[in-house]
Amino acid sequence: MADKGDLGWRLLAGAAAFGAGFVARKAITVGWKQITGKEPPTNPESPEVELAEAIGWAVVTGVGIEVARLLATRAAANRWHNSTGELPAALRTATDKIKNVAS
Template sequence: MAEQSTQTTISKIVGALAAVAAAWVAQKIVATAWQAASGHTPPKPDDDGDAGLAEVAAAAMVTGAIVSLVRVLATRGTARKLR
């Protein structure tokens, strides 16, 4: 029973690290693509720039959706590899 608990804990830790790394990479890719498409970096909620609400909302939706998808795929892939 202790062996199963240890494997579950290791799996959760490795999965979380993979998810964080994948989310960071996805965020960098989104920022690079946004800059290539628009000529500037995506707006952040705390920026005092001149980005309108529509641009801030679009950046948040695109970044959030891609980062969430990549985190799920990384977590599931890690769990599958550790089994």
């Protein structure tokens, strides 16, 4: 069973990642419209969408959303560390875990 700290971290990290992904998707959509002059593909898997456009959209959204989630989770981890004095258990390295056991 997860302890309260673990559950708190999961909720914080999940909320941060969800929010960052949502904002990133909106920003990427606006950027796509400005750069290409057209709406992003709603169904890139469709054969009616040009292959280059479908691949471009997949790469841009995949990388953009994942980078936003990574940065948001790292920021949440920093905030967690500042308020609790230690990183969440899920983010501690093996060396950190050994130091905590030895203390």
